[in-house]
Amino acid sequence: MIKWGxxxxxxxxxxxxxxxxxADRACIxxxxxxxxxxxxxxxxxxxxVKVYDDYETLIRSDVDAIxxxxxxxxHYHYAKMALLCHKHVLVExxxxLSYQDTKELIALAHQNQVFFMEALKTRFIAFNQQIKDEVNKGTIGQVIKVQASFCNDVLDNKRPGWYLLDPIQGGALYDVGPYPISFVMDFLGDKYQSIQSHYRIKEGIDHYFYSELDYGNAKGIVEGAIDENKERMGYIYGTLGRIEIPMYNRPIEYTVYLNDGQSYHYHQDLLFDDMYDEIKKANDGIMNKDDDIQEWSHQDSLSLMKIIEDIKESFH
Ligand SMILES: NC(=O)c1ccc[n+]([C@@H]2O[C@H](COP(=O)([O-])OP(=O)(O)OC[C@H]3O[C@@H](n4cnc5c(N)ncnc54)[C@H](OP(=O)(O)O)[C@@H]3O)[C@@H](O)[C@H]2O)c1
Known part of the structure; x- marks a missing residue:
């Protein structure tokens, strides 16, 4: 039984x-x-469940995973502390906040022979794999454009000192960026040639970004906001048609539209909820001493941070 804190x-x-x-074999x-x-x-x-009033005491307590x-x-500070205490880590x-910090955490996980994973739950949802298989078998031909948006107006819930409005860690790119960026990575990888962005920065915080990643023969478009609501859609365009995925960050349906006029709609409910598959993979990884999970690997976390840094750079 894996004891989580x-x-x-x-x-x-x-x-x-x-x-x-x-989950089997795991408890809080x-x-x-x-x-x-x-x-x-x-x-x-x-x-x-034991309840502590400070984080460090929990990390040093008798738990297996944090x-x-x-x-x-x-994230960095407490993940580092946990890894140095030989605890497995699932970090949100x-x-x-940087490629270098993530790289250091991955190295620490290796050195201390513990599991480390970023909780990008989308990648673990089984339906996601079906969409990838659809693309890989060539249903829509060669992929030429991948586009995803994650725009929420969360500023109505503004709280004093809220971290989303902190110039160091706040803004749309860090908060919602991982979803559209990982969606583009899914189909186009991380070997883009250049990035161009439009953005809205207020008081040092990116409220909105729209970035085009040029892959030469394909284009990745990512959009995110913390001050505006938009329909949350993912699109994959190919030479033979396109796939549209509503709520692509936790997909339960998608439609394939082919250029010859045919279309196919697929639906599959989540198994329990949108975190179950991720937690299962983390538990399996810890149990099986598989410390780098294929669905969202250490390299994926690094690529995501690199793209976030490159998009930030494109704001200047
Ligand atoms: N994977 C996903 O689907 C998903 C969804 C939402 C969020 N997230 C990620 O999860 C993380 C937490 O997000 P959340 O929505 O759960 O945030 P939240 O509701 O604001 O909770 C964050 C918690 O952190 C603690 N905390 C310690 N110092 C804090 C400070 N200075 N300001 C605010 N909180 C502080 C508080 O816990 P105590 O008061 O209990 O100590 C607080 O309840 C973020 O990194 C976010 O990106 C992931």
Missing amino acids: IIGLGNIAWRFVQSIQY EAIASHNQEKQNKFKAVLHH YIALPHGM KPST
């Missing part, structure tokens, strides 16, 4: 708590929260 008891941590109940051993009210709420629901559900800018996206 969770640090930070916010929105995504609660979803992890819900989802892990479907402890959580850590700085907030007394949240601790009390948690104790009322899950009496058997799920880091903190603001982006705190983005893994850190």
Whole structure:
């Protein structure tokens, strides 16, 4: 049985708590929260789980694996601490704020012979593989354009000191960028030649970005916002047709439109929820001492950070 500890008891941590109940051979051993009210709420629901009021005590406690559900800018510090304590780590996206920091964490995981993975749950959803197979078998011909958007207006929920509005760790690119970028990586990889961006920066924070990655014979287009709502769609265009995927970050349906007028619609419900497959893969990886998971590998985390850095660079 893998004993998980969770640090930070916010929105995504609660979803992890819900989802892990479907996993075999894994349980929540402890959580850590700085907030007394949240601790009390948690104790009322899950009496058997240990509750700590600081993150370091949990990391040094008798848990096997740590799920880091903190603001982006705190991922590196606590992931490093956990890896140095020989704990397996599942860290929320983005893994850190820089390519170098992510590289260092991966090296530390190797040195300490522990599992390390960024929680990019989209990649683990089984339906995603079906879409990739569809593209790989040539249904839409050669891929010429991949486009994905993740635009949410979250500023209505603005809180004082909120990390999404912090010039260091905030903004759309770090927060929602991993979804469209990993979607483009899925079909075009990470060997683009140049990037051009349009963006809206307010008080040092990117509220919106629209970036075109030029791959020579194909184009990747990624868009994200924290101040504007748009339909969340992923598109893959090929020489013979296109695939449209609503809610591509947790796909349950897609449609293939062929240039000859035919179209096919597919639907498959999620197994339990959109985190189940990711948690299962992390548990399997830890159990089987497979510390670099194929669906979202260490190299994928590095490529994602590199693209984020290149897009940031294109803002100047
Ligand atoms: N994979 C996904 O689908 C997904 C979805 C949403 C978010 N995320 C990622 O998960 C991470 C957390 O996001 P979230 O939506 O859960 O955020 P959130 O609701 O704001 O929770 C973050 C938690 O971090 C802790 N924290 C410590 N210092 C903090 C500070 N200075 N400001 C704010 N919180 C602080 C708090 O926990 P305590 O008060 O309990 O100590 C807080 O509840 C982010 O990196 C985000 O990118 C991933």
